[in-house]
Amino acid sequence: MTTIEQQSRLGSGSAARSRKPGRARRPAKRNWRRTLKRDWQLYALAILPLAFLAIFRYAPMVGNVIAFRTFRPGGSIFGEQWVGLRYVRMFINDPAFWNVFTNTAILGGLTLAVCFPLPIILALMLNEVRVRRFKKIVQSISYLPHFLSIVIVVGMLMQLLSVEGTVNQILRAFDFDPIPFLQRPEWFRAIYVGSEVWQTVGWGTILYLAALTTVDQQLYEAARIDGANRWRQTWHVTLPGIRPMMVTLLILNTGMFLNVGFEKVLLLYNPMTYATADVVSTYLYRVGLVANNLSYAAAIGLFQALIGLAMILSANMISRRLVGSSLW
Helix, strand or coil: CCHHHHHHHHHHHHHHHCCCHHHCCCCCCCCHHHHHHHCHHHHHHCHHHHHHHHHHHHHHHHHHHHHHEECCCCCCCCCCEECCCHHHHHHHCCHHHHHHHHHHHHHHHHHHHHHCHHHHHHHHHHHHCCCHHHHHHHHHHHHHHHHCCHHHHHHHHHHHHCCCCHHHHHHHHCCCCCCCHHHCHHHHHHHHHHHHHHHHHHHHHHHHHHHHCCCCHHHHHHHHHCCCCHHHHHHHHHHHHCHHHHHHHHHHHHHCCCCCCHHHHHHHCCHHHHHHHCCHHHHHHHHHHHCCCHHHHHHHHHHHHHHHHHHHHHHHHHHHHHCCCCCC
16 A cells, blocks of 8 residues: 555545534435325324314314304304303303302312322222232222213112112111102212212222333332331332322313213202202203203303313413423
8 A cells, every 4th residue: 555545544534533423414304295105004093083073172162152142043153143241241140150150169179189089099009909819800890880871870879869769778777767868959969979989980090000010110129128118118109100190180180170070960960959969061051952042151161161271271380380290
């Protein structure tokens, strides 16, 4: 090899070493048509859910305009005449609305306070069970009520709590007077929340049991080495491990705070229990569909949706600042 060739190779090597790493050539952006052609099966699976959301969730939002217009059956679906905040002022000055709003807030608060922590507790208890067969039996029994129709659940409640039902027959056996549970307004909230616990707690444990499988087992070993008992392991390892799931579900449940189950309340309540059982959704049903005042009902529904949006945004912001995890 000649001296000139050696110098040229050394020069090219030094020039290559002198190149800055930051000037590396960036990969070209993928063509969206090529991506669509390659993964069209995955995109096809999203067509039906997106169509459902567009048709049944977003398209009906256009109808909220009748909250500010006078709607008459047989006329335009967007109302006949612009009336501004007339219907908003109507429900603000309506004592009946504030009564049902208070009932909704109390019922939603009780449901959230009772039904949110119980799935966590049940999941933690099932996680400690070492007998696999017993664990499966408990899981199956607790999951089954979720698959029952609300009509069936309400029918069971009526059979159990009627004056001649099972509960009152037990009371008579112990020389107690029968109690008309379904006709007493003071009993409605306990009946509703109790039925929600029975129907939803078992199903809610599925998410938490799935989250428990993601907790690193090495953390438990380190805690045992440090002398932590099962309670301290649960408090310092298990609960922080499932905290993102807990926060996510809490935010979602907070957003549904005012959307108390319409079907169950409608089937359970009667005029004698309106004082505590009448909620915003059933009030909208009577005002909008029974009394045919759709503009007034739309104004109340829009107000309810705005309250729910404000609550979920506030819960997300508070969770992000205090806990460090949020939906967005």
